[in-house]
Amino acid sequence: MKKTILKLVAVSTLALSLVAITAPQSKASAATTHQVTAGDTLWLIGKKHGVPVKTLMSVNKKSSHLLLVGEKLTIPESLSSADRDLLARLVHAEAKGEPYAGKVAVATVVLNRVDSSLFPNNVKDVIYQNVQGAYAFTPVQNGTINQPADAEAKEAVKEALAYRGMGHKSLYFYNPKTAKSDWIKTRKVTLTIGNHRFAK
Structure with missing residues (x-):
């Protein structure tokens, strides 16, 4: 009888421990x-x-x-914290020296691409998209995307996320002084901020 009670207590304790271990995981996704x-x-x-x-x-x-x-x-x-960090690093590398509004616009282009049927449907795949051996974003090509983002780039990402789904629906940006693609210059310009032209 005593052994049976001890076994029941041990089994109950184990069951409670398992519940305690798994419970926080379900709350984390809420x-x-x-x-x-x-x-x-x-x-x-x-x-x-x-x-x-x-x-x-x-x-x-x-x-x-x-x-x-x-x-x-x-x-x-x-967005996951990993995607936010990746997007902030892209903004930091692509728009260094550009006005804050330009940094928000660069992040917005990535989010617009995620929401467009013309591009992959998540931040990582949009940023690392490779078409015919070339990456869509120069910082991926030259490795500067691996540099940590500064506070302004992180703030620009938050603002772009709040702004998501509004605005000019820009899908591209380029510097008209350095752009080598003739095709990009055929896109309809939505706005110009600093050295970047945004287009769709």
Whole structure:
């Protein structure tokens, strides 16, 4: 009888240990929440969490930008930290010396490509896309993408994520002074920031 009780206790303890080990993993994939405070806007919340404003509105079933203090918003996961870091490193390498708005626009081009049926559907594959032996982005070709991103590039990625799905739908950018492709110059220019022209 005593041995049976000890076996039951051991089995119960083991079962509880397994539950304790596996429980946090299911919580990790869940969306987080944000409690609205005075001064919050959907734009600021989207930028802080790196989530598109359009997605915030959709997930939280909002038809307007009105927020109430104390309201709890669901914050869905947008990009993994690895993808954010990769995108920030690309922005840092591609737009070094360019205005902040140009850095946001470079990140936006990558996100627009992810959302376009003409390109791969994730950040890593867009950045490392190789067509006929050439990479789409010079920093991948020359290795500067491996340099760490600075704070401004990281902030530009957050802003581009909040802005995702809005704007000019630019899919390309180039420096007209150094671009060797005649084809890129045939694309419709959407805007010019610093030394870069953005096009679709």
